[in-house]
Amino acid sequence: xxxxxxxxxxxxxxxxxxxxxxxxxxxxxxxxxxxxxxxxxxxxxxxxxxxxxxxxxxxxxxxxxxxxxxxxxxxxxxxxxxxxxxxxxxxxxxxxxxxxxxxxxxxxxxxxxxxxxxxxxxxxxxxxxxxxxxxxxxxxxxxxxxxxxxxxxxxxxxxxxxxxxxxxxxxxxxxxxxxxxxxxxxxxxxxxxxxxxxxxxxxxxxxxxxxxxxxxxxxxxxxxxxxxxxxxxxxxxxxxxxxxxxxxxxxxxxxxxxxxxxxxxxxxxxxxxxxxxxxxxxxxxxxxxxxxxxxxxxxxxxxxxxx
Amino acid sequence: xxxxxxxxxxxxxxxxxxxxxxxxxxxxxxxxxxxxxxxxxxxxxxxxxxxxxxxxxxxxxxxxxxxxxxxxxxxxxxxxxxxxxxxxxxxxxxxxxxxxxxxxxxxxxxxxxxxxxxxxxxxxxxxxxxxxxxxxxxxxxxxxxxxxxxxxxxxxxxxxxxxxxxxxxxxxxxxxxxxxxxxxxxxxxxxxxxxxxxxxxxxxxxxxxxxxxxxxxxxxxxxxxxxxxxxxxxxxxxxxxxxxxxxxxxxxxxxxxxxxxxxxxxxxxxxxxxxxxxxxxxxxxxxxxxxxxxxxxx
Numbered sequence: 001x002x003x004x005x006x007x008x009x010x011x012x013x014x015x016x017x018x019x020x021x022x023x024x025x026x027x028x029x030x031x032x033x034x035x036x037x038x039x040x041x042x043x044x045x046x047x048x049x050x051x052x053x054x055x056x057x058x059x060x061x062x063x064x065x066x067x068x069x070x071x072x073x074x075x076x077x078x079x080x081x082x083x084x085x086x087x088x089x090x091x092x093x094x095x096x097x098x099x100x101x102x103x104x105x106x107x108x109x110x111x112x113x114x115x116x117x118x119x120x121x122x123x124x125x126x127x128x129x130x131x132x133x134x135x136x137x138x139x140x141x142x143x144x145x146x147x148x149x150x151x152x153x154x155x156x157x158x159x160x161x162x163x164x165x166x167x168x169x170x171x172x173x174x175x176x177x178x179x180x181x182x183x184x185x186x187x188x189x190x191x192x193x194x195x196x197x198x199x200x201x202x203x204x205x206x207x208x209x210x211x212x213x214x215x216x217x218x219x220x221x222x223x224x225x226x227x228x229x230x231x232x233x234x235x236x237x238x239x240x241x242x243x244x245x246x247x248x249x250x251x252x253x254x255x256x257x258x259x260x261x262x263x264x265x266x267x268x269x270x271x272x273x274x275x276x277x278x279x280x281x282x283x284x285x286x287x288x289x290x291x292x293x294x295x296x297x298x299x300x301x302x303x304x305x306x307x
Numbered sequence: 308x309x310x311x312x313x314x315x316x317x318x319x320x321x322x323x324x325x326x327x328x329x330x331x332x333x334x335x336x337x338x339x340x341x342x343x344x345x346x347x348x349x350x351x352x353x354x355x356x357x358x359x360x361x362x363x364x365x366x367x368x369x370x371x372x373x374x375x376x377x378x379x380x381x382x383x384x385x386x387x388x389x390x391x392x393x394x395x396x397x398x399x400x401x402x403x404x405x406x407x408x409x410x411x412x413x414x415x416x417x418x419x420x421x422x423x424x425x426x427x428x429x430x431x432x433x434x435x436x437x438x439x440x441x442x443x444x445x446x447x448x449x450x451x452x453x454x455x456x457x458x459x460x461x462x463x464x465x466x467x468x469x470x471x472x473x474x475x476x477x478x479x480x481x482x483x484x485x486x487x488x489x490x491x492x493x494x495x496x497x498x499x500x501x502x503x504x505x506x507x508x509x510x511x512x513x514x515x516x517x518x519x520x521x522x523x524x525x526x527x528x529x530x531x532x533x534x535x536x537x538x539x540x541x542x543x544x545x546x547x548x549x550x551x552x553x554x555x556x557x558x559x560x561x562x563x564x565x566x567x568x569x570x571x572x573x574x575x576x577x578x579x580x581x582x583x584x585x586x587x588x589x590x591x592x593x594x595x596x597x598x599x600x601x602x603x604x605x
Contacts, residue, residue, distance in 0.1 A: 003500075003503075003504060006501070006503055007501035007502055007503040007504070010503040011414060011503070013406070014406055014409060015410070015414075017403055017410065018406075018407060018411075018415065018419065018423055021403070021407060021423070021426065021427075021430075021473070022423065022426050024470070025426050025429055025430055028433065028441060031444070032437065032440075032441070079332050079335065080332070081332075082331065082332025082333070083329070083332040083335070083336055085329040086332060089329070090326060090330065090333075091333060099337065100334075100336060102593075103336050103337045103340040103341075104336055104340075105593050106344075106589075106593060107336065107339065107340050107343075109527055109531075109589045109590070109592060109593050110343070110531070110589055111531025111532070111533065111585055111589060112531065113582075113585070114347070114531070114582055114585050114586055117561065117565065118343045118346055118347060120565070122342070125570070142339055145336065145339070146336075149336065173318060173321075174322065174326075175322040175325040175326065176318070176321075176322075178325070179325070196428075199432050200432070202434070203432065203433070203434025203437070205434060205435060205436045205534050206435070206533040206534050206558075206562065209562065210565060210566070242434050242435075242436045245436045245437070245440055246436050246538070249439070249440065249538055250538070261440060262440070262444070265436075265441075268433075268436075268437050269433065269437060272429065272434070275432065276425065276428055276429055276432055
């Protein structure tokens with residue numbers, strides 16, 4: 001075979017591999033959505049689960065998943081923004097930053113089951129809370145923190161230097177420059193990153209088994225604030241949708257466990273799709289809103305040329 | 308005058324509070340990491356300090372029988388299971404990921420790349436339980452038909468994991484390839500090479516440090532994945548006799564058994580030792596990445 005033919009053959013192979021991967025994703029969606037057809041029915045999405053009869057819903061699990069997401073974002077966004085600011089603006093390059101980066105890497109590499117077990121030690125046993133939504137949120141914050149910190153740090157570093165210099169030259173302090181000039185320019189990237197990691201929090205499961213637990217109390221909106229039945233009480237066990245699928249698969253005794261698992265998987269797939277679309281939409285809308293597109297691109301070009 | 312004075316003080320306060328918050332958040336990361344290591348290490352060594360196991364009992368024996376008399380806590384099955392399933396996944400996934408990365412950087416037309424990128428992002432986004440569910444619903448029955456047996460097997464775990472780590476390896480390998488200077492490509496074209504010759508002999512070798520990083524990260528992710536593997540691997544406590552035989556991994560046994568044991572018992576201690584082993588292995592992967600990865604130029 002001549003070199004030219006070999007080249008053609010390999011080009012063909014590459015196209016085939018890429019097409020196969022796209023086909024695979026489409027196949028996944030087709031399977032999940034067809035097996036889980038009917039997941040959009042309100043009585044399934046918002047209904048109470050049944051332990052014995054077919055036809056139960058996933059209402060409490062869906063509430064738990066969303067509430068977990070909200071609490072986790074409330075914890076992890078300020079922390080990772082702070083850490084990102086510290087790494088990008090304040091920390092002196094050198095050994096200390098190197099050490100913090102090593103810790104971030106170590107944290108990011110930990111399997112989520114290991115973080116879940118740490119959560120079991122720290123937020124379940126040591127605090128005496130038992131399995132709680134807050135414990136789950138704290139544990140998943142640990143998983144989320146390295147990625148989000150990195151997103152915030154890069155977003156801040158990607159802001160063109162002239163924006164910062166202009167603000168400092170006008171006599172603004174470092175913090176004023178950061179809050180009023182740098183962060184607004186970095187917001188599009190940060191928001192996109194936060195939405196994408198929100199998708200990941202929503203899909204996380206292993207970390208919750210030993211922190212948020214496998215059960216949910218009977219939720220009543222009129223329950224007392226301190227009662228475990230109050231949906232907004234963070235000190236209550238909270239089985240998320242992902243954990244629900246896992247539990248149905250391993251110990252489901254409901255007659256329609258398989259169908260509920262399939263429908264729940266479909267809900268998760270749709271959620272993943274929505275989170276990705278939202279991230280895309282947010283990044284293009286915000287980029288247009290905050291930086292007028294062209295100028296930002298030129299600024300970035302200059303930066304990379306200088307580097 | 309008075310007003311100006313307070314304004315200036317507020318600004319100073321703001322500056323101070325903002326900076327303090329940033330510094331605290333930065334150091335909190337160190338604190339959390341160190342606390343996790345200490346907690347897991349303290350629990351993990353109790354097998355040796357409290358239950359009187361020796362390190363070789365734990366690491367080299369394939370006898371895991373917590374209910375036996377005397378109970379045995381050899382973790383070899385789980386360590387071997389974890390290794391086989393993640394190396395197997397890597398064997399499938401790494402070549403495909405490298406092909407995708409090459410395709411996206413040098414071969415695909417623009418529209419194809421803009422189709423492929425969201426596809427990879429969605430593949431990353433699919434939750435691990437959904438991968439596990441797909442494995443149980445589609446893959447396991449298929450394997451049952453082909454090989455007989457239950458279908459829950461090492462192979463099922465390998466295939467499910469290979470799909471989960473594909474986007475990880477692809478995106479890092481693609482970045483590594485994109486960082487190879489265009490001049491390399493042009494120079495080899497100038498010497499009369501075809502595109503494939505340039506890619507296989509110049510571009511890929513030039514990016515091999517970055518590609519290796521992606522591969523190790525993929526391996527680390529496979530090693531740590533718990534639920535998807537646990538759902539399809541069968542969780543039989545024995546060394547696998549072949550690809551179609553069920554087995555167990557470090558993560559799967561932790562997922563299943565931790566809730567069934569009582570704090571402080573030898574069985575519980577042994578499970579915490581498994582968690583510590585997982586922690587140490589993931590640190591080992593970081594060390595490898597730091598050794599093989601490209602030097603960072605900041």
